[in-house]
Amino acid sequence: MLGFVKKYIRRSAAWRRKSFRKTERLIHKLRKQGLSEEQVADYFLHDNLSRKEKKFCPLFADGKKCHILSGDRLNCLGCYCPYFSAEVNEKDGFIECGLCTVSSPAARRAVSAKNPKLTVLDCSMCVIPHQHSRVWEILNRDFPRANG
Numbered sequence: 001m002l003g004f005v006k007k008y009i010r011r012s013a014a015w016r017r018k019s020f021r022k023t024e025r026l027i028h029k030l031r032k033q034g035l036s037e038e039q040v041a042d043y044f045l046h047d048n049l050s051r052k053e054k055k056f057c058p059l060f061a062d063g064k065k066c067h068i069l070s071g072d073r074l075n076c077l078g079c080y081c082p083y084f085s086a087e088v089n090e091k092d093g094f095i096e097c098g099l100c101t102v103s104s105p106a107a108r109r110a111v112s113a114k115n116p117k118l119t120v121l122d123c124s125m126c127v128i129p130h131q132h133s134r135v136w137e138i139l140n141r142d143f144p145r146a147n148g
């Protein structure tokens with residue numbers, strides 16, 4: 001089981017790092033082009049991003065969306081999820097891999113097919129990092145402008 005946990009942490013961290021860097025590079029490029037912060041945030045709206053940055057997400061090629069949002073617009077800037085933590089908690093013989101730091105009500109735990117005492121965080125039903133209304137918070141927190 002230790003092997004699985006180590007692999008989980010390694011893979012989660014690697015995926016998140018890769019996804020974060022991809023977003024960071026694009027933000028940097030847009031700022032260099034002179035876009036305002038509002039324009040940068042809007043650029044990441046799914047309808048725009050899927051037309052202009054076709055390689056940003058593998059779903060774009062098939063015209064698919066990871067989530068359907070009601071009452072807000074789907075924004076891809078927070079795809080790496082700034083609220084995810086790849087930590088592991090062990091208690092009473094049960095092991096939980098992955099933590100939602102904002103306690104999303106949509107967060108689920110998927111039970112391992114090989115070990116019923118092992119669960120991993122399942123974010124598939126959560127739209128929090130994709131809400132356009134949250135993008136300011138994410139942009140300012142994780143991608144502040146170098147000159148403030």
Ligand code: SF4
Pocket residue numbers: 081082083084085099100101102103104106107108122123126127128129
């Ligand atoms: S449940 Fe939602 S907010 Fe929490 S870590 Fe997963 S995607 Fe992020």
